[in-house]
Each structure stands twice: as structure tokens, then as C-alpha cells.
Amino acid sequence: MADLQPVRGTHDLLPDDMRAHRHVSDTARGTAALHGFDEIATPIFEFTNVFARTLGDTSDVVTKEMYTFEDKGGDMLTLRPENTAGVCRAFISNGLAQHAPVKYFYSGPMFRHERPQKGRLRQFHQIGIELIGAAQPLADVEAIACGHAILTDLGVVDKTVLELNTLGDTDSRAAYREALVEYFQGHLDKLSTESKDRLTRNPMRILDSKDEGDRKIVADAPIFSDYLNTESVDFFAAVKSGLDALGIKYTLNPRLVRGLDYYCHTAFEFTTDALGAQSAVMAGGRYDGLIGMLGGQETPGVGWAAGIERLAMLSGATPTADRPIVIVPMGEAAEAQALALTRTLRNAGLRTEFAFSGNMKKRMKHANKVNAWAAIILGDEELSKGVAQVKTLDDGEQKEVAMANLSAALPLLRAGDRG
RNA sequence: GUGGCUGUAGUUCAGCUGGUUAGAAUGCCGGAUUGUGAUUCCGGAGGUCGUGGGUUCAAGCCCCAUCAGCCACCCCA
The missing domain is CATH 3.30.930.10 (Bira Bifunctional Protein; Domain 2)
Known part of the structure; x- marks a missing residue:
């Protein structure tokens, strides 16, 4: 602690x-x-x-x-x-x-x-x-x-x-206040200590007292509506x-x-x-x-x-954060490409994170931990073909998508997931 | 401000009438051969028991003080 x-x-x-x-x-x-x-x-x-x-x-x-x-x-x-x-x-x-x-x-x-x-x-x-x-x-x-x-x-x-x-x-309240004070003054000995204090500070508060003795006295107190x-x-x-x-x-x-x-x-x-x-x-x-x-x-x-x-x-409603996309690059060439990709996706209004440490397993784990709805895997093979692997994490399905189409294709892939 | 209950790992809790290195679950970290998470298996780290005094051969367990949370009063949103 x-x-x-x-x-x-x-x-x-x-x-x-x-x-x-x-x-x-x-x-x-x-x-x-x-x-x-x-x-x-x-x-x-x-x-x-x-x-x-x-x-x-x-x-x-x-x-x-x-x-x-x-x-x-x-x-x-x-x-x-x-x-x-x-x-x-x-x-x-x-x-x-x-x-x-x-x-x-x-x-x-x-x-x-x-x-x-x-x-x-x-x-x-x-x-x-x-x-x-x-x-x-x-x-x-x-x-x-x-x-x-x-x-x-x-x-x-x-x-x-x-x-x-x-x-x-103001007039109504002043008149009522006066009547209240006069009334309670007559029952001063039976009032609780707190209410005696209220009498000088804010007599109307006595009406709200939880003290039983007070309540009995309050029952017969002047009623405000008569003074309005x-x-x-x-x-x-x-x-x-x-x-x-x-x-x-x-x-x-x-x-x-x-x-x-x-x-x-x-x-x-x-x-x-x-x-x-x-x-x-x-x-x-x-x-x-x-x-x-x-x-x-x-x-x-x-x-x-x-x-x-x-x-x-x-x-009791605790809204959850928007689920991100996590980019998982493997290899230096892919990392450079991935950086550019994060920017493209973010510019397209997609919450995107970058898994930048560990082997692929660690990075996928990271994606899961941050509650990503999709991981984008980028390695040497994908780079040479100008594509990326998009894995939707809830169903575990993986699709190959051309790099150029990513920001347009991702929202469609997510359509089934409204988390 | 008044009265009462509570305080043990990041979190939720266990800990018998005081007795050797304080436990569990979950979480965290690492591993189960090469580019695939959430399940499973194995391993690890993490607590000066809110804090400070005191009693005792010995205190997480008893006493006192203090801090904090909660409950009621007060007041209010």
C-alpha cells in the first residue's frame, strides 16, 4: 500500500x-x-x-x-x-x-x-x-x-x-419567519439543541428536523401557505x-x-x-x-x-473506450512502413495503436490486451506484395488487404463488430 | 464537527483462543523451438499486514494514538 x-x-x-x-x-x-x-x-x-x-x-x-x-x-x-x-x-x-x-x-x-x-x-x-x-x-x-x-x-x-x-x-417569507420564531419561542424548552440553534440561524430548517421531539412541535407549527x-x-x-x-x-x-x-x-x-x-x-x-x-x-x-x-x-453506465486497431510490424522495413500507416489510419479517424516491442506473439498479446478489434500484420512478405494481413480479433479471421485500400476497407470489416 | 464500523500483495479476500520464512484467487512478468492474441500447462516477481507508539519471551491478531474509507447525524450536490 x-x-x-x-x-x-x-x-x-x-x-x-x-x-x-x-x-x-x-x-x-x-x-x-x-x-x-x-x-x-x-x-x-x-x-x-x-x-x-x-x-x-x-x-x-x-x-x-x-x-x-x-x-x-x-x-x-x-x-x-x-x-x-x-x-x-x-x-x-x-x-x-x-x-x-x-x-x-x-x-x-x-x-x-x-x-x-x-x-x-x-x-x-x-x-x-x-x-x-x-x-x-x-x-x-x-x-x-x-x-x-x-x-x-x-x-x-x-x-x-x-x-x-x-x-x-421576500414579504411572505419575512412574515412567515416571524410567525415561526414566535411559535417556536413558546416551545423553546422542548426543542432539540440543534433546533434551538436553527431558531436564530434559519428557523425554517426546524420544519425539516429529524428529531422526534421536534417533529411533534412542528406538527402544530404555522403553515407557510397561510402566509403567502x-x-x-x-x-x-x-x-x-x-x-x-x-x-x-x-x-x-x-x-x-x-x-x-x-x-x-x-x-x-x-x-x-x-x-x-x-x-x-x-x-x-x-x-x-x-x-x-x-x-x-x-x-x-x-x-x-x-x-x-x-x-x-x-x-451506473460506464461507457467503454473505442476499441483500437493495432498495427503489428515484423522487421525494420515493416516498422517504417507501419509508422506511415498509423498516420494514414488516424487521419481517417480510426483509433490506431502501434505494437512496437517484442516478438510477434508479444505484439499480438498487446493487441488483445488493449482490446483491439483488429490487428494489422505487416512483414517482409506483405511489403513485397503491397498488402497487409488484417485479423479481426473477435472471430480470429484473417484477410489479405491491399495497402492502398486499408482505410476504406477497415470500417467495412468492422461493420460486424459494434463494440 | 459528533457517534459507530473497517483498513492484510495492483485488485477481491483468507489468516484458528497472539507462536517459526503471512496464504488464495485474479492481475502482472517470463516460458511451452522459427510470423499470430483471448483458452490450457509450467515458472517468477510482488506485502516492513494503513502509519506511529505500547504490552509480551513472541503481535497481522491485544492496548493507545493517528491517517484514510464507509455508515448514521449535521448539511448538502
Whole structure:
């Protein structure tokens, strides 16, 4: 066992992992593009303020999970724990308000100092979309529809449930919050220690508590829907009817709240029970206050993020690498010829490798080991005749093909093999 | 951050109540005569038993610490 361990909660993506990973991000990128979301990339680190200001100083992410450090110039920087704040910062920095509404897709690493578990890493990867500058409920529907389509394309949508809730607008939320605090204050002695803490930091979180004592108290707590104003109710109704129109199923979950302060109105989460305690696969919502908090002109936005590792685990699909052709030259003259041939075949778009060491047996073995679908054998005899022996490895059949015809003939020989 | 389980060859694991040179499978390397792989046969390399202390005549097995993985909580993707 090597004594050099990777940093806790980080993972190497070896080719098999990488392919599974790419399968998720490539599929998502393609489907997002189909929905009009173009890819952007923002820096992996930002000034700490970008996150501290937007995520709120009560959230767990900010208070204990960020990788924050001072750089050599004395600036406080933070490795991004999520990408929405970065995208909104970019929106402001680049004066993109003039192009609003804009639709962006992103994919990349995020960092959170949490205790690792399966499906929960310190460096993990997310895909996500942001739709900035559209205040209409249809924008929320569009964002959810895009996410739903991606889950469908990945073949995991059946393993998930779309949970939906509204957090209302600022007024509704403030009124409800006040009522909640007042209610729980009256039951302070019976609340769990954790929930007492939540009461000051994020009272709505108490609704989600797993503590039995808490649950009893929660049962009689004020209900959010009683505090929603007409605007909030109408907005939510529009989102729901949009989803209905698209045939996207959802279940209402009044307990679905958000740890991050900037969310309002629509909150949604595609959850699964296939990943243990890590049930959230794709989560998002509306964040109308975020850009204002960052110092930009008040601009509405909606989006979601999804964990690539979790999606990859859910889908279980591990695409295999394209099988190569291996050229097996015997003798110096053949090796020179083989080099030229690799180039010809590669130019023709055929994945080609060169078995350059050992006797013929070794080279054939190599071809087998790299899972080649065909070996091209080139020796003195073949050279003198201007041909090559093409052996298809699955059926063991060998055919003589004129050198000049190789790149045209190979795809036909492979037609029977679609590995 | 809190609590619990686990940690033996590249990989998956075995190793009896502590007792001589720690095993298997698979993988890897080499061989079974000349230009043919994946099957078969033979041979070989590879582990300071996560790491550091301690108890003991003696520790992979016991104790402590530490690191990592996993599970639950917390939180979240």
C-alpha cells in the first residue's frame, strides 16, 4: 500500500471513472445546449466576499465548509463551494445585463470541507444551469424542464422524484419567519439543541428536523401557505401549471427549504433513495435577490446544480473506450512502413495503436490486451506484395488487404463488430 | 464537527483462543523451438499486514494514538 494518500475527500479520476464522468457532463452539455443554455466557465476561486455575501453568514457552507485562504498579495480568496455566485459575479463583471435574459450551462469542480461519505466529497463536480434576467414563472419551468430532460437522457429520471415547494417572495417569507420564531419561542424548552440553534440561524430548517421531539412541535407549527401573499401564490400556481403542461410529475413538499439565503419562490429538488443519506441529486430554485446582494442591479434568476459523481453512480453506465486497431510490424522495413500507416489510419479517424516491442506473439498479446478489434500484420512478405494481413480479433479471421485500400476497407470489416 | 464500523500483495479476500520464512484467487512478468492474441500447462516477481507508539519471551491478531474509507447525524450536490 502506497504511503502517499490523496487529500481526504479527493479522488483521482482514472480512465473508467473519467468516462463515466464525461458521459454525464457531455450528455448534460448537449441537452442544455438544446434548451438554449451555452457553456461558460468562471474561475475556481473568487474573492471570499463573493460567497460570504451571497450565501449568507448563517449557512453551514459559509460558516464551516469553505476553503478560504490568504494569497501572497494579501487577498482573501475562497475555492468555490458552488457556482451560482460565481456566474452572477461574472454577469455583473462583464456587463451582461444588456444581453439579459441569458442562459448558461457550467460544469466543474467545487470544494467543501465536509466529512466525506459515498457521494459526498471535498472536491466534487457539478453541472448546472442559470437563467438570469427572467422574472417570469415560465423561466422556472424552463430550468426544471431542462434538468428533467438531462436526467431523462442519462436514464436516471425514473430513480428520482421531483420535490417542489415555494419559498414565496421576500414579504411572505419575512412574515412567515416571524410567525415561526414566535411559535417556536413558546416551545423553546422542548426543542432539540440543534433546533434551538436553527431558531436564530434559519428557523425554517426546524420544519425539516429529524428529531422526534421536534417533529411533534412542528406538527402544530404555522403553515407557510397561510402566509403567502397573492403574488407568491399566483407565481407558484403558474410554475405548477407549466410543469403540468409538460407532463413533468412532481410532489409538493412544504418542508423543502433552502440552506442558502438568496432563494425565493420556487425551490425544487430531484431526490433519490438509491444513494443512502445523500438523497439530493439535482437541486435549485429562484434567486431573485442574489445579484443585488453582490452589488449589481437587482436582477432575477433561476437555476440548479447537480452532482456529477452522484449522477454517475445513479446511472451506473460506464461507457467503454473505442476499441483500437493495432498495427503489428515484423522487421525494420515493416516498422517504417507501419509508422506511415498509423498516420494514414488516424487521419481517417480510426483509433490506431502501434505494437512496437517484442516478438510477434508479444505484439499480438498487446493487441488483445488493449482490446483491439483488429490487428494489422505487416512483414517482409506483405511489403513485397503491397498488402497487409488484417485479423479481426473477435472471430480470429484473417484477410489479405491491399495497402492502398486499408482505410476504406477497415470500417467495412468492422461493420460486424459494434463494440 | 459528533457517534459507530473497517483498513492484510495492483485488485477481491483468507489468516484458528497472539507462536517459526503471512496464504488464495485474479492481475502482472517470463516460458511451452522459427510470423499470430483471448483458452490450457509450467515458472517468477510482488506485502516492513494503513502509519506511529505500547504490552509480551513472541503481535497481522491485544492496548493507545493517528491517517484514510464507509455508515448514521449535521448539511448538502
